Amino acid sequence: MDSHRLAPRLLASWQRSRHYGLSPEEMRPVFTGSVDTASLFYECGDEVLRGLRDTLADEAVSMMIADSDGLVLHRVCDDASISRSLDRVHLAPGFSFAERDVGTNGLGLALADRAPSLVRADEHYCAGLRGYTCAAAPVLDPRTGALAGTVNLTTWSASSSELLLALAQAAAGNTAALMLARGTGRRVPPAPRGEVFRVYADRYHQHDHAHQRLSPGWTDAVATARTASARGRVVAAVGEPGAGKTALVSTARRQTGARERLLSARPPAPGDVAAWLALWAPELGKDNTCVVVSGVDRLPAWAATDLARLFDGARRATGEGPGCLPPFAVTAQRYSAIPDVLSPLIDTVVEVPALRFRPDDILPLARHFARRHRGPTVTFTPAAARALTSYDWPENVRQLRRVVREAASRTDVIDTRHLPAEVFTRSGSHLTRLQLLERDEIVRCLTEPGTTVARAAAALGMGRATIYRKMARYGIQVPDRRGGTGG
Structure with missing residues (x-):
């Protein structure tokens, strides 16, 4: 043909x-x-x-x-x-x-x-x-x-x-x-239609948790991205969804001393790609502007080709050499998933560790999200702090932010009873809607102040053996007030 x-x-x-x-x-x-x-x-x-x-x-x-x-x-x-x-x-x-x-x-x-x-x-x-x-x-x-x-x-x-x-x-x-x-019976809410990109000013208020002392895993990754940016290299931040890839790039850019806008362009629905490119592409290559294109591994192949053409043109216009900051960065889950047409433009790959590998970051980030949502008056009880730090956070920082904001909307002193059942669950199996309701009700009773397994069993109309069996089935672990696990 x-x-x-x-x-x-x-x-x-x-x-x-x-x-x-x-x-x-x-x-x-x-x-x-x-x-x-x-x-x-x-x-x-x-x-x-x-x-x-x-x-x-x-x-x-x-x-x-x-x-x-x-x-x-x-x-x-x-x-x-x-x-x-x-x-x-x-x-x-x-x-x-x-x-x-x-x-x-x-x-x-x-x-x-x-x-x-x-x-x-x-x-x-x-x-x-x-x-x-x-x-x-x-x-x-x-x-x-x-x-x-x-x-x-x-x-x-x-x-x-x-x-x-x-x-x-x-x-x-x-x-x-x-x-x-x-599956879980719960759909992840789609991103709001029309939110194509987010603009960060040069002060980066959105990422002021970067001023806190975070784990070596995070700070080392930021340092690598900072050094690469200062040398005029294009950075690709890779890692699990919600790990903070865009936050890492913006923190690194700020630490170079550059005063610039940061545009975070999020991947659109496949049918919206043409309008998405047309909307923010004129910003690419402008003075004091850096564009971070998130999730390039989720772009249609033809869109990746158009994006590579835009990036290549912006890079040639900006020039090469020490101290010449490139006008763009990208994020993806894995470097191997970045489209072939884009990978030759990338100079430095920085892996952003998942939150479960950075347990020392959980409480600083939780306090940051609570402060940003409600103010400095929000605190965490020791039991709530233990629950947060012992959870694996499969959805990473994004999930932690959601959990903390929901809890902070209810109280100034966050305790275990203010946290969702998912934080106390270690089971990786898929639950039906009915099983989710049962699991959540068991966790609600177990996290009530002064409760014991016996009291929770009585409140639920179950025997102690039954509630222990269901706790094992759902992987429920509730820290007690003395630092152990409720039993």
Whole structure:
């Protein structure tokens, strides 16, 4: 097919395929030999595909799910001829169909652009796939918003594809809904629409906790970013969601002595990327302005290409050399997840430690968030302090800020009873809504002033053995007033 006749998204994918060094005549998908069948995504995707198979029982359609890296996890198909044909091109569990492995295809494009994708016949980059039409839709984890994987429907290229993409989108939506129902039962609130970026003035009031004495893990990371910025290097801060990557970059920039604005551009929904770029891109390269683009690993591939072009132009305009501060920085969960077009522009990678590896930072940060929310009058009881410092904080600083603000909204003296049940829970299993209600009620009773397990059991109408069993099941640990664990 003449690449000039391709739609813009497909043309960009073909260009990336050439950049990866792939041959249109030869396809070699990577084989891992094993797939993760224990994940919530696999469990829910499998159930949705089995239900869809009943709907498409007489159709020559192969249905599959793949993880966020493009690895095919599961395939469902009742048509023997298309199954044998897909086996010959290795579109089967254990093989990777990411764009970088096999070029433009529906599954890989849906993951690269984080958007529903339809690739017909000769729109595929590799000739071996041009006998098929593939429709795929990404599945987002409803609890975290992270890319969980994709649902892919493949049929013969001569077959009608009008409804194929709609079916893939419906299956992806059903998978996400089932993950929500079988997960914690609570959806992470989406970011407010319209909050595209945040502006920090040169005083950085938002990050004044940086003046406190924090752990070596944090201060060493800040020092690395500060040194790199002072030498005119572009910094990528990597780490878990909510660990404080943007805060670290802004703190480091402030410590260089530069008086500047800091624009923190947050990743938008895939459909809003064009407007997102147009809104803040004019600020890039302005005097005394630094742009931090958060979550570049979550950008559609075409947007990363446009962003790299903008960054490269701004860097050339700013110039090179000691003391020449670059006009941008980026954040991502892992360096390996940063798009290939952006990684050559990055000079220094700084890993931001997760909060569970910085237990000495928990109380200083908690006091900072309480002070910012209510003022210096808010304090923590010793039991509340022990509960906060003994928790793992899987959502990192973002979760700590939410917990402290909610508690500080209720009282000036934060005790264990003002903290949510999640802080006292160590179980990693997924709970139903009913189990969450039961767990929260047990924690509420156990954190009442002067309570004992026996009193909590009586209040709940349970025997002591039953409440101990449920505490073990939910991983509940409530520090007592003497510094131990309630029992």
